[in-house]
Structures are given as structure tokens and as C-alpha cells.
Amino acid sequence: MNIKKYLLIAVLAVLPFLAGAQNGPVSAKIVCGPYLQNVTTDSFTVMWITDVDAVAWVEIAPNNEENFYYNDRPKYYDMRGHGLKPIGKIHKVTVDGLKPGTSYRYRVMMTAVQDYHNNYNIAYGKGSGAPAYKVNLPKATTLNEDYSEVKFAVVNDVHAKDSLLRKLFEDKKKNKEFDFVVFNGDMTSDLAYSDKIVRHYLKPASDLFANETPLYMARGNHEYRGKDALKLSEYFDFPEHGPYYTFKYGKFLFLVMDSGEDKVDNDIENQGRLCSEPYLDQEAKWLKGVVESDDWKNAERRIVFSHIPPQVKNAWHGNLNMSQKFLPILNNAGVDLMLS
Structure with missing residues (x-):
């Protein structure tokens, strides 16, 4: 291959990455949510919407006095990709395997996707989400096995x-x-x-x-x-x-x-x-x-x-x-x- 042609192809291949670097890493921001869907005795679903495409997940912790950062918290991902983490603005994560009638603190997390250049090169931005040391995290409570009344x-x-x-x-x-x-x-x-x-x-x-x-x-x-x-x-x-x-x-x-x-x-x-x-x-x-x-x-x-x-x-x-x-x-x- 002609050396000038080879160099031109190489330069064109890295230009998108250079442009992303010059603009700085993108951070996904929540524009709506989180909001709860389909709560059961052993699971709940969380949905939220971001301003840019992102890969997202949910972390949970018991609803007690323990600092959220005390342990590495379990992570639950959007399973609509059937083994692939979906990239998008509308996020839906089901947290399962839980105990009935139990409250859990949860936080939604995401990593922005700045570009998807080809099959193997994803340009990720900054990770973002709820800083557990600054905010009172929302709680999701699984259903009881039985109810005498429902409001x-x-x-x-x-x-x-x-x-x-x-x-x-x-x-x-x-x-x-x-x-x-x-x-x-x-x-x-x-x-x-x-x-x-x-x-x-x-x-x-x-x-x-x-x-x-x-x-x-x-x-x-x-x-x-x-x-x-x-x-x-x-x-x-x-x-x-x-x-x-x-x-x-x-x-x-x-x-x-x-x-x-x-x-x-x-x-x-x-x-x-x-x-x-x-x-x-x-x-x-x-x-x-x-x-x-x-x-x-x-x-x-x-x-x-x-x-x-x-x-x-x-x-x-x-x-x-x-x-x-x-x-x-x-x-x-x-x-x-x-x-x-």
C-alpha cells in the first residue's frame, strides 16, 4: 500500500477520538426519574431517562445506618439486550432476588457513550449517578406476602x-x-x-x-x-x-x-x-x-x-x-x- 495513503487512513481513523478528547468526556445527566414500576414481593423495576446515550445500572443497599460506601454494592443491569448492555437514553433495570416486605436504598448509575465508531471501539464518557454521601437515596420496598388493606x-x-x-x-x-x-x-x-x-x-x-x-x-x-x-x-x-x-x-x-x-x-x-x-x-x-x-x-x-x-x-x-x-x-x- 502507498505509504501516504496508509497514513491518511490512519489519521482519519483516529480523528473521531481526537475530537472527543478535545471536547472533553461527556457525562450523562438524569432528565427524568427515577420512577418505580412493577414492584413484587421479591423484585422492583426502576426506570429513568438521561440526556445522552449511556450504559446504565442500579446499585442497592439495605435500608439501615450503614454507609452506602461501606461495601461494594450489588449491581443490576438492563437485561433488554439479552446479554448485551443496552445503549440508550431510556433505562429500565429490574432488581430481583429480594426479601418480601423489605426496604432497600437504591441509586441509578450510568456511563455516557460518546460514540460507537465500529464494532469494537466504543468511546465512553464519564461515569455519573447519585453521590450517596450528598443525597438521601430513594427507597424501594418490596411487597408483603399479604395485606389487610391497600391504599x-x-x-x-x-x-x-x-x-x-x-x-x-x-x-x-x-x-x-x-x-x-x-x-x-x-x-x-x-x-x-x-x-x-x-x-x-x-x-x-x-x-x-x-x-x-x-x-x-x-x-x-x-x-x-x-x-x-x-x-x-x-x-x-x-x-x-x-x-x-x-x-x-x-x-x-x-x-x-x-x-x-x-x-x-x-x-x-x-x-x-x-x-x-x-x-x-x-x-x-x-x-x-x-x-x-x-x-x-x-x-x-x-x-x-x-x-x-x-x-x-x-x-x-x-x-x-x-x-x-x-x-x-x-x-x-x-x-x-x-x-x-
């Missing part, structure tokens, strides 16, 4: 009124009394861009309660709207089949429904984007399995969250769907309470 808050139809949401949860001491909080749909009027999920859902929630109190989400009809509506699931720990699921606190079983849009799929306002009828049919099939499960049959209290209510006066198509697809199943399943 929770439900809010819906805020429609991007952040000031109202913050007013409702301004009493942080009272927020700690809730076992969990449910956003029951239409927290904004559309998802034209994904930043709305952060600004109108997750930032107020994580500032006020969600770093220690689990947050659950039911999709409303307005969460079906907007260019980035599909991205909602990236910000919550939904099951793979979609944003409908169950969770339980001892003898209390909770069912979160996806009640769909309020208009027929081919309505002009839906702009040809919806195929919700077969999707809701799949959900109905799943629901039949739920009410036949041991968890459902053994529950002493069964509570349902659904944004759109069943048939009402002056009903829309969404109410009709609830009545035709889901009510025949739920009416014979011993539901104690439905919140819509």
Missing part, C-alpha cells in the same frame, strides 16, 4: 395540566401513604412527540412520589393519538402483549384494561392509523384467561381500572366496545370495583 390514588383526564397534577400530589408526606398510584388515561391530549410523556406524566410523578411509590399506567383514548403514540410503551414496563395487565397486593388483585379509542377505526379523525378492533379482540381473549386463573379465583378483592367506562347515556363507540367485548366476561367474574 392507592387514581388520576385521569389531566390533559397536560401539569400544575393540576402537581397540586393533587403536592403533599409528599401524604403521598408516602399510598401503596401505588395509577394514571388512568388521558394524561395529555395527544402524543405528538414523546417529550410529552416525560413532561406531562413522568417528570411530575418522579418529582413528587414515583421514586419510592410504584406508578401504573392505563392507556386512554388520547394516548392513541399523535405521531409518537407508539412510543408510550418505551417509557413504562408493560408486558410484551401490550398495556393491559394484572398485578396483586396479597389478596387484592388489580386489572388494568386498555379500553381503546372512542371512535370506530375508520373514522376520518383516526387518519387510517387504527386497527384497534382486532387488538381489543386479542385483549378479550387474554381477559378470559385471566378470570379463569388461580390468581383471580383466589383473590378476595378484584379491582379494575379502565379509562373508558362501559355503556353510558349518549355512548360513543368506545363505550360500546367495552360493553360488548369485556363486560360479558367481567360481569360473571366477581369484580368488586371498576374505576373509569
Whole structure:
């Protein structure tokens, strides 16, 4: 190979690294979170969002007087990469193998990724996270095996009124009394861009309660709207089949429904984007399995969250769907309470 050509290739190969060095190492900053998802008797999931791409993990310690830096704390990584550490801005880490009814201090940590030049050269920035000697770290508490009562808050139809949401949860001491909080749909009027999920859902929630109190989400009809509506699931720990699921606190079983849009799929306002009828049919099939499960049959209290209510006066198509697809199943399943 011509020596001048070889030197040119070598220089071009190191230029990205030199540029990164001149600009200085990047440090990832948390722009939202952390917030808790899917807390069980032996695990909890933490999510948060950074301003730049990063590799992230969670460290935990017992909730006692021991200094967080006393030991090398166990590290839990985002397992969505199936053996590879994901690089991104939205981080989701499940901490498992824990004891029931136990509180743990936790901190979220990350290392910024400045560039990924090829298959083998990742340019990392600075590590960052919560300095345990400067702040009171949040606590996550696993569920008890059983509960005599459960306290929770439900809010819906805020429609991007952040000031109202913050007013409702301004009493942080009272927020700690809730076992969990449910956003029951239409927290904004559309998802034209994904930043709305952060600004109108997750930032107020994580500032006020969600770093220690689990947050659950039911999709409303307005969460079906907007260019980035599909991205909602990236910000919550939904099951793979979609944003409908169950969770339980001892003898209390909770069912979160996806009640769909309020208009027929081919309505002009839906702009040809919806195929919700077969999707809701799949959900109905799943629901039949739920009410036949041991968890459902053994529950002493069964509570349902659904944004759109069943048939009402002056009903829309969404109410009709609830009545035709889901009510025949739920009416014979011993539901104690439905919140819509």
C-alpha cells in the first residue's frame, strides 16, 4: 500500500477520538426519574431517562445506618439486550432476588457513550449517578406476602395540566401513604412527540412520589393519538402483549384494561392509523384467561381500572366496545370495583 495513503487512513481513523478528547468526556445527566414500576414481593423495576446515550445500572443497599460506601454494592443491569448492555437514553433495570416486605436504598448509575465508531471501539464518557454521601437515596420496598388493606390514588383526564397534577400530589408526606398510584388515561391530549410523556406524566410523578411509590399506567383514548403514540410503551414496563395487565397486593388483585379509542377505526379523525378492533379482540381473549386463573379465583378483592367506562347515556363507540367485548366476561367474574 502507498505509504501516504496508509497514513491518511490512519489519521482519519483516529480523528473521531481526537475530537472527543478535545471536547472533553461527556457525562450523562438524569432528565427524568427515577420512577418505580412493577414492584413484587421479591423484585422492583426502576426506570429513568438521561440526556445522552449511556450504559446504565442500579446499585442497592439495605435500608439501615450503614454507609452506602461501606461495601461494594450489588449491581443490576438492563437485561433488554439479552446479554448485551443496552445503549440508550431510556433505562429500565429490574432488581430481583429480594426479601418480601423489605426496604432497600437504591441509586441509578450510568456511563455516557460518546460514540460507537465500529464494532469494537466504543468511546465512553464519564461515569455519573447519585453521590450517596450528598443525597438521601430513594427507597424501594418490596411487597408483603399479604395485606389487610391497600391504599392507592387514581388520576385521569389531566390533559397536560401539569400544575393540576402537581397540586393533587403536592403533599409528599401524604403521598408516602399510598401503596401505588395509577394514571388512568388521558394524561395529555395527544402524543405528538414523546417529550410529552416525560413532561406531562413522568417528570411530575418522579418529582413528587414515583421514586419510592410504584406508578401504573392505563392507556386512554388520547394516548392513541399523535405521531409518537407508539412510543408510550418505551417509557413504562408493560408486558410484551401490550398495556393491559394484572398485578396483586396479597389478596387484592388489580386489572388494568386498555379500553381503546372512542371512535370506530375508520373514522376520518383516526387518519387510517387504527386497527384497534382486532387488538381489543386479542385483549378479550387474554381477559378470559385471566378470570379463569388461580390468581383471580383466589383473590378476595378484584379491582379494575379502565379509562373508558362501559355503556353510558349518549355512548360513543368506545363505550360500546367495552360493553360488548369485556363486560360479558367481567360481569360473571366477581369484580368488586371498576374505576373509569
